[in-house]
Structures are given as structure tokens and as C-alpha cells.
Amino acid sequence: GLVNTKEMFAKAMAGKYAVPAYNFNNLEQLQAIITACVQTKSPVILQVSKGARDYANATMLRYMAMGAVAYAKELGCEIPIALHLDHGDTFETCKSCVDFGFSSVMIDGSHHSFEDNVALTKKVVEYARQFDVTVEGELGVLAGIEDEVSAEHSTYTNPDQVVEFVERTGVDSLAISIGTSHGAYKFKVKPGESVPPLRFDILEECERRIPGFPIVLHGASSVLPAYVEMINQYGGKMDNAVGIPEEQLRKAAASAVCKINIDSDGRLAFTAKIREFMAQNPSKFDPREYLKPARAELVKMYAAKNENVLGSAGRA
Numbered sequence: 001g002l003v004n005t006k007e008m009f010a011k012a013m014a015g016k017y018a019v020p021a022y023n024f025n026n027l028e029q030l031q032a033i034i035t036a037c038v039q040t041k042s043p044v045i046l047q048v049s050k051g052a053r054d055y056a057n058a059t060m061l062r063y064m065a066m067g068a069v070a071y072a073k074e075l076g077c078e079i080p081i082a083l084h085l086d087h088g089d090t091f092e093t094c095k096s097c098v099d100f101g102f103s104s105v106m107i108d109g110s111h112h113s114f115e116d117n118v119a120l121t122k123k124v125v126e127y128a129r130q131f132d133v134t135v136e137g138e139l140g141v142l143a144g145i146e147d148e149v150s151a152e153h154s155t156y157t158n159p160d161q162v163v164e165f166v167e168r169t170g171v172d173s174l175a176i177s178i179g180t181s182h183g184a185y186k187f188k189v190k191p192g193e194s195v196p197p198l199r200f201d202i203l204e205e206c207e208r209r210i211p212g213f214p215i216v217l218h219g220a221s222s223v224l225p226a227y228v229e230m231i232n233q234y235g236g237k238m239d240n241a242v243g244i245p246e247e248q249l250r251k252a253a254a255s256a257v258c259k260i261n262i263d264s265d266g267r268l269a270f271t272a273k274i275r276e277f278m279a280q281n282p283s284k285f286d287p288r289e290y291l292k293p294a295r296a297e298l299v300k301m302y303a304a305k306n307e308n309v310l311g312s313a314g315r316a
């Protein structure tokens with residue numbers, strides 16, 4: 001069955017790698033994630049966002065994730081699979097996912113005051129704990145797409161707050177803000193200019209305060225240039241899309257970062273291959289014909305992440 005993240009994170013911490021947390025909204029994404037993780041023998045966290053629940057229905061997604069466990073077995077490898085609520089916003093949302101059979105939830109109280117974040121997160125932990133469901137909390141705010149990613153506008157995690165937050169809430173893992181952001185436009189840089197490095201000094205300071213405690217990195221898509229170029233080549237328009245360099249993610253994965261969240265990269269790969277197929281096959285109209293190459297590309301991309309970036313391959 002589905003497992004929580006406790007053992008996954010203990011092993012990732014000891015082995016100096018990160019477990020992939022991939023978002024899914026539909027069948028093809030889920031098939032690709034499972035196929036890639038079975039192929040590479042990697043543990044995996046399947047993430048469901050509020051947007052995913054609105055799009056695909058929570059009941060559908062939950063049964064799909066349960067189906068994924070059986071599917072992995074059928075493919076020949078029983079990898080650990082967690083079903084995780086991504087960015088839960090209220091106690092009620094988290095409770096409903098716990099009641100629903102999710103094995104892990106995130107309560108994102110990072111936009112609240114410290115005290116309100118503690119109170120909300122603690123309430124979720126107290127509920128989830130009864131069902132052996134693990135809880136991820138967050139301190140510090142990731143910059144939004146419209147925001148300027150700079151010291152003044154992005155609220156990096158304050159390392160002075162992490163010990164108190166972890167102790168008072170009882171969370172199992174902590175998401176921090178060190179310069180990543182969600183989406184495909186993470187930094188405002190001119191073509192050819194390199195992106196500002198992540199604040200590894202803040203990460204190290206957090207590690208020093210809570211040694212051995214699992215840290216989570218959101219907004220960790222690399223926005224692979226090959227996919228952006230393919231999208232633009234076949235009629236898309238994604239100017240200045242830029243993400244986190246893989247080298248920095250490798251460095252993060254080797255640290256106390258035990259979970260790395262990736263959603264946008266999957267969207268880009270999928271869209272790039274569909275655009276290519278549509279442009280090259282204008283008379284085709286069977287969705288299976290264009291979803292198949294898109295799905296195959298996702299498998300390749302997720303497998304490469306597990307093997308070359310997160311280091312989770314061979315750890316299942």
C-alpha cells in the first residue's frame with residue numbers, strides 16, 4: 001500500500017540523496033512517474049495540489065494513486081510510494097486528505113504570522129499523527145511568479161525560527177525558502193546571463209540548527225531549455241522561462257534536503273512533445289497518438305532526474 005514519508009526521509013538523509021516529489025493531474029503523468037521510478041528503482045512521492053483536486057477530483061486521484069501501487073508491482077518492482085497533499089491551505093483540507101487515505105500532507109501556513117503558522121501546523125500534526133500520516137510544514141515564503149526574486153521581496157526562511165517551529169509543531173519535515181520559486185519563470189535574467197545561486201548559506205544554517213531533520217525544497221524545476229526551445233519552435237511563446245540549474249539541485253540533494261518538488265518540468269516536457277506531434281501530424285486526431293510520445297518523454301525526464309540529479313535511483 002501507500003507509505004508515509006518517515007522511512008523514505010530517514011534513508012535519504014543517511015544516503016545523502018533526495019526523494020522525488022512529482023505532481024500529477026492525469027493518467028499519463030501518473031503512468032510516466034511510476035514507470036520511471038520503477039525503471040530506476042526509486043522511491044517516489046506523488047503530489048496532489050489543490051489545482052489537481054479541482055481539475056481531476058480528489059476521489060479519482062486517490063484511487064489512481066492506489067492503482068499506481070498495484071501498477072508498480074505489476075511492472076516488477078515494489079517501490080515505496082507516498083500520496084501527499086501539496087500546499088494544503090487549511091486544517092479542513094488536510095483533514096479531508098487524511099480521512100481520504102493520503103499517507104502524507106503539507107500544511108502551508110507560511111503566509112501566516114509565525115504564531116498562526118505554528119498553531120495551524122500543530123493542529124494538523126495532532127490530527128494526522130493518529131493515522132500515521134506524516135506532515136510537512138513551511139517557514140519562509142517562496143517568491144511568486146510576479147514577484148521580483150530578490151532579498152527584499154522574497155522572504156527567505158529565518159534560521160532563528162526553525163528549532164522553535166519544529167519543536168512546537170511536531171512536523172516530520174520542513175519546507176524552506178532559499179531562492180527557488182514556483183512555475184517556469186523563476187528569475188528575471190537576460191538571455192545568456194546566469195541565474196542567482198540559491199542561498200545555500202541559509203540552508204546550511206537551518207541544517208546546523210536542526211541536524212538530521214528532513215528539509216524540503218519546493219519550486220525545484222530546472223525549466224530545461226530543450227523543452228522551452230521545442231515549445232517555441234512549434235508555435236509556443238515562452239520567453240525568458242528559466243529554472244534552477246541541475247548542479248545546484250545536486251548539491252541540495254546531497255544535503256539535509258530529503259524531498260525535492262518538481263511539477264513545471266513535467267508540464268513543459270509534456271507540452272513540448274504534444275506541440276511537436278501536432279505540428280508534424282496535422283491530420284491526426286486520436287488523443288492516444290499525441291499523448292503516447294508525451295508520456296514517453298516524461299518517463300525519460302523523470303528517470304534522468306532520479307539518476308543524475310536527485311540521486312534517488314537504486315534506493316527503493
Ligand code: G3H
Binds near residue numbers: 050263
Ligand atoms: O505548488 C504548485 C504546484 O506546481 C501545483 O500547481 O496548483 O497549478 O496544480 P497547481
Ligand code: 13P
Binds near residue numbers: 182183218
Ligand atoms: P516547480 O514549479 O518548480 O516545478 O515547483 C513545484 C512545487 O514546488 C510543487 O509544490
Ligand code: NA
Binds near residue numbers: 013256
Ligand atoms: Na538529501
Ligand code: ZN
Binds near residue numbers: 218261
Ligand atoms: Zn510547492
